Structures are given as C-alpha cells and as structure tokens.
Amino acid sequence: MAAVKRITRELAEFSNNPVPGVSAGLASESDVFKWNVILTGPQGSPYSGGVFTLNLTLPTEYPFKPPTLNFTTKIYHPNVSNDDKGSMCLGILRSDSWKPSCKISQVLEMAAGLLKEPNVDDAVETSIADEYKNSPDSFEKTAREWTRKYAK
Amino acid sequence: MAPSRSTRISLQSVDLRALDYLTSPSANLLCPICHSPLITPVQTRCLHTFCSACISLSLERSLTCPVDRKPLNHDDVTPAPIMIANLVNDLMVLCPNRDKGCTSSCARWLVESHVREDCEYAAVKCAKEGCDGMVERKEAEGECVHEEVECAFCEQAVRKLDIESHYKECPKLDSDCRHCSKSFPNPELSAHKLVCPEEVIDCAASHFGCSYSSRRSELDEHLSHCHFVALTPILQLHTERIETLELENKAIRQKLDILVPPRPLPSQSGTSSAANDSSSSGRDMTSEMQDYTYHLYSEYEQLRSDVERLNAQIRELDVKQDMARFNEGLRYNDEMTGVRSAINGLRMQLHWLVASRRENATGGAGAAGARSVAGSSAGGDGRRMSDSARQVVKL
Secondary structure, three states: OHHHHHHHHHHHHHHHOOOOOEEEEEEEOOEEEEEEEEEEOOOOOOOOOOEEEEEEEOOOOOOOOOOEEEEOOOOOOOOEOOOOOOEEOOHHHOOOOOOOOOOHHHHHHHHHHHHHOOOHHHOOOHHHHHHHHHOHHHHHHHHHHHHHHHOO | OOOOHHHHOOOOOOOHHHOOEOOOOOHHHEOOOOOOEOOOEEEOOOOOEEEHHHHHHHHHHOOEOOOOOOEOOHHHOEEOOHHHHHHHHOOEEEOOOHHHOOOOEEEHHHHHHHHHHHOOOOEEEOOOOOOOOEEEHHHOOOOOOOOEEEOOOOOOEEEHHHHHHHHOOOOOOEEEOOOOOOEEEHHHHHHHHOOOOOOEEEOOOHHHOOOOEEEHHHHHHHHHHOHHHHHHHHHHHHHHHHHHHHHHHHHHHHHHHHHOOOOOOHHHHHHHHHHOOOOOHHHHHHHHHHHHHHHHHHHHHHHHHHHHHHHHHHHHHHHHHHHHHHHHHHHHHHHHHHHHHHHHHHHHHHHHHHHHHHHHHHOOOOHHHHHHHHHHHHHOOHHHHHHHHHHHHHO
C-alpha cells in the first residue's frame, strides 16, 4: 500500500516537473505499477528524430526493489539488450546498487541521458559497445538506420 | 433519548501518509523512502532521517541505509530530534474528508482529533440503538437511515438511504422521458429512449458534414431531401477508399523512410529553411521535400553519368594496356631471338677457340704467342678476355 502512495506521489511530481525529452504516464489507470514511457531521441545523437516507447515496471516491493525498464521500440544501443525484451541496463537499476531513495524521475532522466551518451562500462550488448568504442562512425550509422526503421 | 456524545466519536482511521498538505512541504522534511513528510521521524547512525515505519520495512529487506547503503542495524535507529518531529507535525493539512465536503484544515498533529471529534463529514455510528450503519456526523442527529422500508409501489425492501435512487428504477413506477415528458414504466423507458419522437437528433449523414438536427419525428422529412444523405453511398465508398489509400500510403512512407533520410541534408535545409522562413510550415515541408527530391534525383543522374564515364574510361584503358602489352611482347620476342643468335655465335666461337688452343698446345712454335695472350688475360678481367678473344676471332 505504501508503494502505491509513493508511486502516485511520484507520478504527480513527474507531471508537474517533467524531465525534458521524456513523457510518462500509467499504462492503465487501474494499475500504478505499469508505466508507459516515451523517450524522444536527443538532438545531436544518432537517435535524434526517433520516438522510443518503453515499459517501466515497478515491483510490488517498490521502493525497496528497483523498477525495470524495457524498450518496446527496437534500438541499437550498448545498454539495451537486443532481444524482444529490450531491457535497459542502468547502473542504478541493478538490485545491488538500487537505493530506495532513488526516484522514478531520476531513473527516467538517466535513461534519457543514456540515449545522449551510452555507457560502455555498463553495456549489455558488448559487441555494440566495442563498435561504439572502436568505430563510432559505423555505430552511429547503424543506430541512425535503426532509428529510422523502427523509431518513427 | 438524545444520543450521547460518546456514540458520535468517529472510528474513521486517518492515514497520515495519504494527507494532502496545504502548502508543499520542504524537500528536507520528506522521507526518502515514502516521499511524504516524515511520520514519527527516526534517525540512523549515519544521520539520515526516515519515517519509523519506512525504515523498519527497509531493514526487513536489507540491513543497509537506504540512502548511502552503509551497513545498518535495528539498534542503529533512534528517534530523531524533537525539533524535526515538531516541524513535520506542525505542517498544515487538509481534512481527509475534503472530498465529502469538509473544508477545514489544521496542523497535522490535530487532524486525528479533528476527524475523531469534530469533522462534520466523518463517519460515525448511527445513533439508533442496535443499528450498525454509519452516517456522517452532521446527520447523526436525524432518524436512522439504515432501516429497511418497503417500497410503496413494488413492495421491495429498500434502505431509507437508498430510497431516492430506488424510485428511479422501481419497476412499478413511471418515469418521465426527458425529451417528450411522457411517462413510461421504468422497464420500458430505455426502449422508448431509442424511438422517442421528441428527442433532438442529428441527421443520419452528420458525420459527412450535414449540420441539420431536429426532433426525430421531423427528421424523416429532412432525410428525404438531404443532399448529404443522397450522397451517403458514394461518400461511404470514398471514405473506405481513402482509408485503404491511407494505409497503403503509410506502408509506402515507411519504406521510403528506410530508403531516404526523412530530413533534408544539412546544406539543403540551411538554404531552404532560410528561404521559406516566413511561409507556413505545411508549405515549407512540401517544398523542402520537393527540393530534396529534385536534389536527390539530380544527384542520382550525376552519379549515373559519372559511372558511365568511368566505365568508358576503364574500357579505353583496358584496350590501351592490351596493345602496349602486345607491343612489348613483340619487342621482347625480337630481342630474345637476337640474344639467342648472339649466344649461338658466341658458342661457336668458343668451340673454335678451345679447338685452336688445343691445337696450339700440341704445336710448339705458336706456343709463346698463345701463352702471352693467356698471361695478359689472366691479369685482366673476364670481359677483357672475351674482348681479346673476339679480336682474335675477328683477325
């Protein structure tokens, strides 16, 4: 019950002070544990012009357990698993580094930040991370292509 | 007997965490776990402050501080300074019965007693002896509304509280139609609503643009001469076609987006946006698209002619190289035959020389001359020897 209250409070807080480039809301009015998130690709990144939808799932133990973020739009990114789950690897989302004082808006801010600058040290897709490190041009080309193909 | 004061103490519980605050409290007074103003604040050894309930929940799951993740035990949690508790308890809150109509607000530490004893909208036990129902405090003085009474019409037992709403659906009662103000028995009312001649409804072709609306009874006359209705079949057909075309267009657009970047090249957008700054964004888009298409097309043409030119050049080069190789081959062949004949000549001379030297060695008279030749050639190099040999041959 405490979780529901905190989540509703966070939702209200988020709608009052939205994170730039991120819009979020409940997937259905009856369930506060499932959020729909829309990220817009930041200018100057290979994702610019793209619109990415994500599912944010909050555990019933929230805020003691971290939420999970899944991309439903395919994205070519070192920190997003390239499968049908599209789970995003975010440092603060790992259960050993999650803190109950972290807020959903911080999580979403981090997610938006990762689009601007991928974090190769936390990568789930190591091959993409290597490409990002070693041949940024070809990484950017593929990322742009995927954005065009899937994120319109 | 007047109800005693004690029967009207509200047992309604107040959830402090669900309260709405008159002003949004300072972020420093919020619990990092539940994000509401601290309730019974406690402090950890690492000097972080939480609601007492929140930190116990957190420690049940992990023995670390929820803020800095330092190890933390139940014993490391002590009540926070009284000042913090006072700060949060003094925050002004709105009465939890606000949605029922209570407008009062008070300091948080008073809100429980407000609901328990004062709030006119708090649920209190019904004053009637033996009744378990709850009423709002302001109605507690009146008669019990939880008694069941018999509906005077359908003889169904209905609570007094619900009698008003029951009358609207009692099967034995008539209700007035909102439109024709005729009375119908309740069960028939919904069927009547669909055919009520007095209801004002829109023309059947309203979604095609006919703005006519009239009472249902008069609409038939309009329908018989409404142009929109006459055109409905063809408009319907067009709508369907437009829908299929839109779908098709969407699919094509997706394909196009894959082939062509949706935004013009930087150089292009720079010039075209400068030129079209003042025009509307719609026209801007189409002209930009057109510009871009032309640009692409011309680029494509240019590339094609480039490729053709390059192909021709390659072919020309191929022919040239073939010719050169052929000529070179011929030259080498000639040279080879020349060299071969020279070698043959040399071999013959060598044979002859060897033969003549053998002859000299056996004959005594010419020996001195031959030896002097041999001596000089031993001091010089091979080439000189052959020169001298050749000279000898020529002589």
